Structure formats: C-alpha cells, structure tokens
Amino acid sequence: MMVQGPVRIEMPDGSVVESDRFMVAICMCKRSKTYPLCDTSHRRRRRTGDGESSAGQRPA
Template structure:
C-alpha cells in the first residue's frame, strides 16, 4: 500500500576477522535453499565457514593460531 511506512532497516555490523552481527529476528537462506531462522534480538553470522553451527557463529574463527618465526632459533 502506498501509505504504509517503509519497513525498518536491519542493522548489520561487520567485525574484522569475525562474524557479521545482525539485529534479529533473521532468516538466512543457505546455498542449498534451506532456511535457517533465529528469533534472537541479535545474531552472529559466520563469515569464515569454520563454525560447527553454520550459518551461526560459534567463535571458531578465534581458534586459528598464526605461527610466527620460532623464538631463539638463531636466525
């Protein structure tokens, strides 16, 4: 209807190296067409694909350990 107010925009917060946090409730359509739904007030969507609960983030991105040069190796 022409006089209906526009729906409120969803806010999405992107976190470097982490999930996309979306104000809920949300519905996510996965690649295979299945629908994942959450009624929470905010959800974290996995962007690294390491989550065991994909599409929801389970903080698996935090477990990635970067290895630098070994200390005291004489180089």
C-alpha cells in the same frame, strides 16, 4: 558479522536457518559447526606443527 534479529537465512541448497535472537552473529569464516551462524570457531588459532601458534608471529 553481527546483525539485528530475528533473522531468516535461505541457504544455497534451499534450506532455511532461523534465529529469533535480538542480535545474531553470522559466520564469515566458514569454520563454524553451526554455519551460517557463528559459534566463535574463528577465535581458534591455527597450529604450525611445531607446537607454536601461527597467530601473533612476525617475519624476522
């Protein structure tokens, strides 16, 4: 989710994350290593284990 910066985010544990960027991407998938800020980890495809990607597959 893109929000107009600067932002100050208070986390449930009381810690505070701040960004003074013009636009800030907030992570909605919780995969980000910089959570609560998006690091584009949401773009990575999940592997099925057989070498194929699960993204883009349709049921037969």
